[in-house]
Amino acid sequence: MPTEDVETLVVGGGISGLACAAHLKRNGRTVRLVEQNDHLGGVIRTLSDSGYQIETGPNSLLVRPEEPLLEYLSRSPLTESIQMAGSTGKKRFILKNGKPLALPMTLSEGIFTPALSLSGKLRLLQEPFIPPAAEAEGFSPEEETVADFVRRRLGEEFLESLIDPFVKGVYASDPRLLSMADTFPRLVAMEKGYGSLIKGGLALARKKKGPAPPLSRQILSFTRGMGALPESLAQILEDDAGTNAEVIACARTGNGFRTALLFEEETYYIRSKNLVLALPAGQTAGIIEPLSPGTAPLLEQIPYAPIAVVYLGYPRERIAHPLDGFGLLVPSRERRKILGALFSSSLFPGRAPEGHVLLTVFVGGMVQPKLAQAFDEDLLPIVFGEIQSMLGATGTPSYVRIQRWGAAIPQSIPGHGARVRAIESSLPPGLHLAGAYVGGVSVSQTFSAGIRAAEKILQSPPA
Numbered sequence: 001m002p003t004e005d006v007e008t009l010v011v012g013g014g015i016s017g018l019a020c021a022a023h024l025k026r027n028g029r030t031v032r033l034v035e036q037n038d039h040l041g042g043v044i045r046t047l048s049d050s051g052y053q054i055e056t057g058p059n060s061l062l063v064r065p066e067e068p069l070l071e072y073l074s075r076s077p078l079t080e081s082i083q084m085a086g087s088t089g090k091k092r093f094i095l096k097n098g099k100p101l102a103l104p105m106t107l108s109e110g111i112f113t114p115a116l117s118l119s120g121k122l123r124l125l126q127e128p129f130i131p132p133a134a135e136a137e138g139f140s141p142e143e144e145t146v147a148d149f150v151r152r153r154l155g156e157e158f159l160e161s162l163i164d165p166f167v168k169g170v171y172a173s174d175p176r177l178l179s180m181a182d183t184f185p186r187l188v189a190m191e192k193g194y195g196s197l198i199k200g201g202l203a204l205a206r207k208k209k210g211p212a213p214p215l216s217r218q219i220l221s222f223t224r225g226m227g228a229l230p231e232s233l234a235q236i237l238e239d240d241a242g243t244n245a246e247v248i249a250c251a252r253t254g255n256g257f258r259t260a261l262l263f264e265e266e267t268y269y270i271r272s273k274n275l276v277l278a279l280p281a282g283q284t285a286g287i288i289e290p291l292s293p294g295t296a297p298l299l300e301q302i303p304y305a306p307i308a309v310v311y312l313g314y315p316r317e318r319i320a321h322p323l324d325g326f327g328l329l330v331p332s333r334e335r336r337k338i339l340g341a342l343f344s345s346s347l348f349p350g351r352a353p354e355g356h357v358l359l360t361v362f363v364g365g366m367v368q369p370k371l372a373q374a375f376d377e378d379l380l381p382i383v384f385g386e387i388q389s390m391l392g393a394t395g396t397p398s399y400v401r402i403q404r405w406g407a408a409i410p411q412s413i414p415g416h417g418a419r420v421r422a423i424e425s426s427l428p429p430g431l432h433l434a435g436a437y438v439g440g441v442s443v444s445q446t447f448s449a450g451i452r453a454a455e456k457i458l459q460s461p462p463a
Contacts, residue, residue: 002268007261007271008030009462010379011247011287011302014042015443016434017278018233018241019072019450023237027458031068032270033237033243034261040234043408044443046225049401051353052313055226056403059342059360060085061202061443065216068451069444073215078232081223083348089219094165095334095390100321103162120157128196129155143414146175147182153197165329168339171441172365172409174332182412219326222350229443250275250287256430256463257291273463276453280304280407291431298423302416302437304407306372307339310361310383313399319357320392327360328390337371338363338386356398360388366411376402410437432456 010021013035021033039045043057047135063070073079093100094115104110116124130153133144146167150159167175171183181188187197194200222228234241248267249260256273274290277284285299310440327342342360345352352358361383369377380400387393420438427433432453439449 002266003271004268005271007272008032008274008276009034009257009270010276010278011259012276012278012283012311012435013037013040013230013234013241013243013433014278014435015044015148015230015233016436016438016446016450016453017042017276018237019068019447020276020278020434020454021241021450022233022236023451023454024457025240027454029457029462031237032248032272033241034270035241035243036246038243040241040243041227041230043405044226045231046227050313050399052311052358052399052401053225053351054311054401054403055344055360056309057090057126058226058443059344060219060221060347061127061226061229062219063141063216063444065213067444067448068214069109069447070216072447074213076232078222078228079215081228081310083221083223083246084099085219085221086349087327088324088346089326093325093328094161095328095330095336096161098334098389100328100390102325109442113350115161116157120155120161121317123155124158130196130199132191132195135205141181141188142179142418144180145414146178146180149180149184149187150175153191160331160333164333165331165340168332168365168367169329169362171411172280172307172339172362172367173315173411174367177366177411179412179414179416182416219347222352223398226443247287250291251418252291252428254260274430274432274457276432276434276457278450280435281410281437282407284433292428295423295426298419301419303366303413305365305409305411307365307367307405307408308363308372308374308379309403309405310363310379311344311399311401311403312359312361312383312387312393312397313352313356314359314393314395314397316355318394320394321390323357323391330390332367336386337368337382339365339367341391358399361387365409372404373406409441410435449463 007030008024010033011016013033017033019032024031028199045056047054057063090105092103101115103115104113147159163175165206190197190200194203246262247259248262251258259270261268281299281302285296289296323343323346327340329340330336330338339362344360345358357368434453436446439445
């Protein structure tokens with residue numbers, strides 16, 4: 001049976017695996033990437049359908065100055081096709097009493113915003129005087145949820161009105177389910193370092209010198225959509241990346257790993273010094289047990305939120321709302337049946353035919369998981385009704401498409417960080433993990449996870 005020898009085998013062609021493999025190849029290492037699906041990029045994929053540009057996964061990305069994706073974009077030909085969301089991307093709406101309400105974008109708007117009551121604003125002003133929880137006896141940062149942290153520092157109303165819809169929009173989850181330390185580590189560090197989020201924010205603002213690097217902290221995409229990012233990484237790999245190859249077995253050898261792959265009903269073997277599993281936690285668990293006994297149960301404890309994504313196209317005149325922002329988020333206390341909606345055609349040009357708009361609506365998540373699995377004929381009337389109620393849509397959409405993800409977003413439940421550290425500490429030499437559950441769910445965070453795995457490999461001499 002055919003056997004190939006490479007220094008590193010990367011299993012998984014999502015953004016994390018692609019970043020890892022491309023980084024290794026750019027540094028002169030031999031690498032092979034395999035993906036079981038018929039395309040690279042994982043959930044990041046752009047499709048053209050009836051004049052609409054559809055994103056099956058993330059609709060945009062935001063990069064911090066310290067993240068490696070910024071350096072990659074700055075040096076890549078992709079730079080020429082970057083599209084900025086501009087001021088529209090900064091404006092967000094939440095649903096309040098059944099109506100969209102624009103969130104404040106300046107301090108003066110924050111003072112007068114009806115998003116918070118007077119008592120909610122006064123509670124917010126108390127934040128600098130609340131001592132850090134670390135001073136309390138028996139406090140465990142690893143066990144504190146996002147809801148516990150926000151309620152303690154900023155108050156119940158801030159949690160319900162602002163943080164709850166934000167968590168639903170980013171993680172398709174409930175702030176009562178997620179670990180604060182693993183979901184928002186920067187805020188935890190700010191409380192620890194400055195004793196207050198407000199004090200810490202002001203101090204960090206004073207430390208900033210000069211403008212941020214180009215492209216950083218900007219909401220952006222590409223002319224050909226988000227799918228251009230994995231395509232650019234695949235171009236670096238060329239023939240060293242392959243699709244439709246399913247891993248059927250992995251075993252350790254004296255000097256590395258031997259992986260069996262099924263491709264076109266034939267079994268192939270790849271021997272490698274290093275093995276990177278850049279897969280969701282559940283798929284990793286199905287492969288890793290012979291390589292790292294006892295690790296699979298820990299991986300299986302990481303839950304994923306199911307999501308149904310419904311794409312709706314309307315003639316512009318049939319939506320009453322101006323759609324002049326990033327999108328609309330829905331707090332749990334509104335008791336609605338969607339998580340939120342992105343105003344996709346408002347963010348970037350070329351997303352809808354002339355005279356039409358594109359909405360991307362999210363349903364299910366950890367909040368209402370059964371809705372994500374509803375039959376089309378049951379789901380669509382619910383979504384149509386919610387969009388009609390919230391945004392003033394009239395009539396049925398002129399375009400409809402549904403994308404379902406049974407395991408879309410990993411959930412950092414309390415103890416997640418300790419669990420991942422336990423998994424990584426049990427790995428044998430040469431075995432590395434990457435993916436959204438390792439270091440964060442954003443595009444830039446999953447890219448960083450792949451780069452970190454590659455850097456560990458680069459620290460050892462070539463095979």
